[in-house]
Structure formats: structure tokens, C-alpha cells
Amino acid sequence: xxxxxxxxxxxxxxxxxxxxxxxxxxxxxxxxxxxxxxxxxxxxxxxxxxxxxxxxxxxxxxxxxxxxxxxxxxxxxxxxxxxxxxxxxxxxxxxxxxxxxxxxxxxxxxxxxxxxxxxxxxxxxxxxxxxxxxxxxxxxxxxxxxxxxxxxxxxxxxxxxxxxxxxxxxxxxxx
Amino acid sequence: xxxxxxxxxxxxxxxxxxxxxxxxxxxxxxxxxxxxxxxxxxxxxxxxxxxxxxxxxxxxxxxxxxxxxxxxxxxxxxxxxxxxxxxxxxxxxxxxxxxxxxxxxxxxxxxxxxxxxxxxxxxxxxxxxxxxxxxxxxxxxxxxxxxxxxxxxxxxxxxxxxxxxxxxxxxxxxxxxxxxxxxxxxx
Numbered sequence: 001x002x003x004x005x006x007x008x009x010x011x012x013x014x015x016x017x018x019x020x021x022x023x024x025x026x027x028x029x030x031x032x033x034x035x036x037x038x039x040x041x042x043x044x045x046x047x048x049x050x051x052x053x054x055x056x057x058x059x060x061x062x063x064x065x066x067x068x069x070x071x072x073x074x075x076x077x078x079x080x081x082x083x084x085x086x087x088x089x090x091x092x093x094x095x096x097x098x099x100x101x102x103x104x105x106x107x108x109x110x111x112x113x114x115x116x117x118x119x120x121x122x123x124x125x126x127x128x129x130x131x132x133x134x135x136x137x138x139x140x141x142x143x144x145x146x147x148x149x150x151x152x153x154x155x156x157x158x159x160x161x162x163x164x165x166x167x168x169x170x171x172x173x174x175x
Numbered sequence: 176x177x178x179x180x181x182x183x184x185x186x187x188x189x190x191x192x193x194x195x196x197x198x199x200x201x202x203x204x205x206x207x208x209x210x211x212x213x214x215x216x217x218x219x220x221x222x223x224x225x226x227x228x229x230x231x232x233x234x235x236x237x238x239x240x241x242x243x244x245x246x247x248x249x250x251x252x253x254x255x256x257x258x259x260x261x262x263x264x265x266x267x268x269x270x271x272x273x274x275x276x277x278x279x280x281x282x283x284x285x286x287x288x289x290x291x292x293x294x295x296x297x298x299x300x301x302x303x304x305x306x307x308x309x310x311x312x313x314x315x316x317x318x319x320x321x322x323x324x325x326x327x328x329x330x331x332x333x334x335x336x337x338x339x340x341x342x343x344x345x346x347x348x349x350x351x352x353x354x355x356x357x358x359x360x361x362x
Contacts, residue, residue: 025309027343030336033343048295056278058203060271070283075276082268111356111362112355115351116351118332121313123333125337132303148302148308149304170296175300
């Protein structure tokens, strides 16, 4: 963390956005590594809290970067982080959209897309692992995680109900 | 879609309408905005047919970064160039950014209160569970197929990022060529 955390965050998130195959959830472990372990911007617990808040908020998961930015450098930090995280990929999307018809059926396009699926699976699994280590600090939290995973896997319950139930259990002092 | 400039029979949305539609998608989208994007754009507004939607979404998935963000840019640019892309993106990101900024202010002020900490601890545990369910759903088709290299790549990516804690770009650049190459050979 040198003179300007804003510049550091702008460069970092702009670079990270290009490797976020599978969306923001695939980039969680890398954000955690840098924000908690390398730059010491926040504690493990604070990072987990920010993930929870971003999941509670409506809208794309990528807004977690605004929470990180706000924590480090206030409103300017939030603005810089979300712009850096979306700018490069949006520009790329705009450019590729013009030429998509030319290569949408190309074999290499399908190979790239198919090849990236297992990578994003591994990355999202890594997110779940990193967050479980931060969140499941006792048996009860672990049980909530396991129960939520089972309900979400086998049913189509609205996640907000699961958050509400887990929040009440947390409030009642189980955790 | 032979000429892709504009969808054939669709109505061209005005910028205000475009903004509101993506704001609606964004604010409804707990646990994934895709079903809402389809509902609003295909079923309610009829700005795209289901096939056009799927094709545009395939493009958004092909690109790095959040799929829904990419989708808004591609969709907006198709109807209104740079301005259309900016309007759709602003609709998608603006309202949730306002909400999340308010939450961020509250968290920085009250995050140390024990009660709030306990509630958030419960929600984090549940959010982690949701992510595990997403992983399980994604993994099923890949792991159930025989003689398939995908699980190996997925497990290596997991070990590199979660256990070894190597930087994501290194893990990505090491594994992506193999994974894409294997997908190419299987074609």
C-alpha cells in the first residue's frame, strides 16, 4: 500500500477483470488474496461480511468490488474499483459484439468457450472454499452452510428466505 | 440472423425505456439476473426473440467478466451504439450501486456492533452454502461424463487458487491453453 491506493486498486481490478472467467464469483479468491493477505486492506472477517452484503444487495455480484473500494478509499474508491472492474470487459464486449457474427460458429470459438468452463468451475469452487474458511468458524456456522447448500441444490427456494433464516439464527446467538 | 444490425420485427426501445428495463432486471435479480433478463427482454418487452437472446447471451459468456454486465453492453450497443451500451449498463449498475453504497456507509459505521456481526455471520454462512450449490450444479454434468478431462482441469484450478493461493492470472495462463487444447481435440 504505497502513496496511492486508488491507483493500485484501479490497475489491479482492471487486470483482474480480464481473468474473471465465470464472473465475479470466480474472482473472489483472488480478491481475497490481494485485499486480505497481500495488501492488508481488511480482515478475513470483513471480507466475508462484504461478500454477504454484496449477496444481500440486488444486482450483479460484481458490486462487491464497490464495497472493497469504499472500505479502502471511500466513495472515490468505490467508483474507481467498479469502473476498473467493468471498463476493460465492457470495452471488449462492445468491440467483440461488432464482429461476433463472423466467428460465432467457428470451431476455435467453441473450443475456447468449452475449455474455459472447467476453469471457471474450479475457480468458483475455490471461492466457496475461501469463504467457508472465513465464515464457518464454528460447527453451527458450518451446519448453516451445509443446510443452505442442500436446500439450494434440491429446491428453488428464493435465496432471500435462506438469508433471512440464517440471519435470525445468527442473531439468536448460535454463531 | 443474416443481417445482425437490428432484430427484425422488434420494437426499438427508447433510451429511457432501455435504462428502466435493465434497472428492473438488476433490482429483481437476486441469485442470478439471467432469468429476469430473459423475462423482461423476451417475454415482456419483446425486444428479442428467444433465439436472439440465447445467441447474445452466448456472446456474453464467451467474454471475460460478469455475464450480465457484458450482456447489457452487447444488447445496448445493438440498439443504440455507444450511447445505448452506456444507458443499458447504467441501468444495470446504477441502482444497485446506490443501494450497496448506502450499505457500505452503514457497515463502516456500525459494522463493529456485535449484533450486526452475528447477523452477518449467519448470512455469510448461508451465502457460502449457496455458492456450494452453484458449484455442485455446475460440476454434475462435467463429473458424470466418462473419459472427460474437465474434472482434472477444475481440480487443478481449485488447488492452485484455493490451496496454493497462487495468483489467479498465473493459474489461468498455465491451465487455459491445456483446457482449450483438450476441448479443441474433442470437438
